[in-house]
Amino acid sequence: MKQFIAYCGLDCEVCEARLATVRNDNELRRKVAAEWSELNKVEITPEMINCEGCRMEGLKTPYCDSLCPIRQCALSKGVETCGGCSEMESCQKVGMIIGGNAEARRNLQG
16 A cells, blocks of 8 residues: 555545645645635634645644544554455445545555
């Protein structure tokens, strides 16, 4: 499995929050913060856009670090990703992602 596949199957390697972090791109941080604020109906500041990847050591956005129910569940179960969990197909948490994202599902199955 690719190193940057998140617990939910999303590819952190192409996530704009991660790209802004590794490139130290403040303009991209502002763009992502504005988009995510609108999408999530909460205030997200550019300073919050620092993440090196869901399963990687290092920086995480506040959501990815401690609020994401998928990441918290996978960590508590000690699985590499949700693909290693016997409950994946019936799980409502990861179902929010893989139900509408065929690539994320493939990443977890591969």
